[in-house]
Amino acid sequence: MTQRLTVLGSTGSIGTNTLDVVARHPDSYEIFALSAATQVDMLLAQCARFNPRYAVMASSAHAAQLADKIKAQGLKTEVLQQPDALQAIAAHPEVDAVMGAIVGAAGLAPCLAAARAGKRLLLANKEALVVGGAVFMRAVREGGATLLPIDSEHSAIFQSLPEDPATWAQRVDHVLLTASGGPFRTRDPATLSDVTAGEACAHPNFSMGRKISVDSATMMNKALEVIEARWLFDLTPAQIKVVIHPQQIIHSMVQFNDASIIAQLGTPDMRVPIACGLAWPERIASGAAPLDFTQLAALTFEEADARRFPGLHLSWQALAAAPGTTAVLNAANEVAVAAFLGGRIRFDQIHALNLAMLERVQPDQPDSVDALLALDARTRAVAGEYVQALQH
Numbered sequence: 292m293t294q295r296l297t298v299l300g301s302t303g304s305i306g307t308n309t310l311d312v313v314a315r316h317p318d319s320y321e322i323f324a325l326s327a328a329t330q331v332d333m334l335l336a337q338c339a340r341f342n343p344r345y346a347v348m349a350s351s352a353h354a355a356q357l358a359d360k361i362k363a364q365g366l367k368t369e370v371l372q373q374p375d376a377l378q379a380i381a382a383h384p385e386v387d388a389v390m391g392a393i394v395g396a397a398g399l400a401p402c403l404a405a406a407r408a409g410k411r412l413l414l415a416n417k418e419a420l421v422v423g424g425a426v427f428m429r430a431v432r433e434g435g436a437t438l439l440p441i442d443s444e445h446s447a448i449f450q451s452l453p454e455d456p457a458t459w460a461q462r463v464d465h466v467l468l469t470a471s472g473g474p475f476r477t478r479d480p481a482t483l484s485d486v487t488a489g490e491a492c493a494h495p496n497f498s499m500g501r502k503i504s505v506d507s508a509t510m511m512n513k514a515l516e517v518i519e520a521r522w523l524f525d526l527t528p529a530q531i532k533v534v535i536h537p538q539q540i541i542h543s544m545v546q547f548n549d550a551s552i553i554a555q556l557g558t559p560d561m562r563v564p565i566a567c568g569l570a571w572p573e574r575i576a577s578g579a580a581p582l583d584f585t586q587l588a589a590l591t592f593e594e595a596d597a598r599r600f601p602g603l604h605l606s607w608q609a610l611a612a613a614p615g616t617t618a619v620l621n622a623a624n625e626v627a628v629a630a631f632l633g634g635r636i637r638f639d640q641i642h643a644l645n646l647a648m649l650e651r652v653q654p655d656q657p658d659s660v661d662a663l664l665a666l667d668a669r670t671r672a673v674a675g676e677y678v679q680a681l682q683h
């Protein structure tokens with residue numbers, strides 16, 4: 292049966308990789324709706340190629356531009372302009388599956404709408420889970436949604452765990468998230484204050500969006516993934532460990548109570564976890580090159596150096612603190628990364644800002660999405676002032 296798919300953030304790195312996999316299986320997947328922030332021409336080209344019923348842009352000005360171009364090309368796609376259009380295409384009764392590939396907390400509301408509507412939710416947008424935490428997981432349960440991780444580490448853990456989640460607590464000792472170490476793994480930590488946005492975005496193995504690229508360079512990406520794993524697999528923070536593995540062949544592992552470890556391996560290509568999420572529990576072609584063990588020089592592992600990657604440990608700190616603290620950490624980091632990419636703060640000030648926000652912003656027991664989004668906004672305001680103060 293054909294699955295009807297909404298792709299939230301279809302013009303990004305995960306979005307375009309998703310459409311690449313979908314295009315390989317025209318009989319199995321149909322694109323119902325696509326969305327983007329500002330890339331009008333790219334979304335137009337995707338509409339021409341995949342002929343979705345709906346397209347959504349983040350601002351009405353961009354939506355109007357897209358609507359004009361769609362009309363001029365004689366396409367049938369309707370451009371939705373209402374403020375909650377993303378939620379509408381995520382929860383539409385005719386949609387089977389939703390790919391959450393928006394970057395940042397902006398993806399929380401539409402992903403939650405998909406969860407509440409009981410969709411098959413393919414979640415790449417880790418920030419949604421870091422902000423949403425228990426509230427997000429409750430929506431998944433109550434909505435009867437199927438949550439499938441797309442982040443490669445979490446897909447690896449998901450594939451390594453037994454199929455019945457009811458058995459995880461008794462059988463699993465801990466999970467081990469692998470990390471590439473990013474572009475500054477071997478750089479002298481004393482020189483990290485001088486790095487440019489271009490250097491931070493030059494990831495050794497992947498071409499990704501700019502935000503996650505900076506997060507990989509600080510290892511805040513791994514910090515967010517620790518929090519993501521806590522919610523996806525209902526683990527205690529102590530059950531989540533991180534090891535650097537620069538080749539990115541082992542995508543993560545699960546160690547069981549008998550000390551046996553199950554890992555998931557493959558070439559580093561996001562189309563693999565995307566194909567896995569699309570077809571689960573079936574398996575479909577992803578387009579990724581198969582792994583050739585005879586061509587691998589070595590698989591190496593090392594500990595993450597806390598001096599080089601001080602942000603990594605903020606995840607365990609935030610998980611141990613009051614509920615909502617992970618939302619504070621995420622908002623702080625989004626402001627810090629944007630300020631770094633905009634040339635307003637130095638690379639090493641990203642961590643200083645994140646740490647300062649954990650000290651300054653006290654969460655007030657947020658138990659709803661609105662409360663979480665208010666906490667997100669409050670943190671962004673304080674973080675914005677902090678950035679301004681740094682510039683003077």
Ligand code: NAD
Nearest residue numbers: 300301302303304305327328393394397415416417499500
């Ligand atoms: P990207 O920047 O390449 O793409 C982001 C997409 O979201 C674009 O389509 C953009 O138009 C849209 N978008 C951005 N801001 C928006 C807003 N405010 N409202 C609506 N739409 C908006 O990012 P990416 O690298 O594809 O990452 C997407 C998500 O997937 C992130 O949460 C990231 O952490 C996660 N992820 C990415 C990778 C990867 O390899 N790129 C791997 C694992 C997880």
Ligand code: MG
Nearest residue numbers: 442443444516
């Ligand atoms: Mg990842």
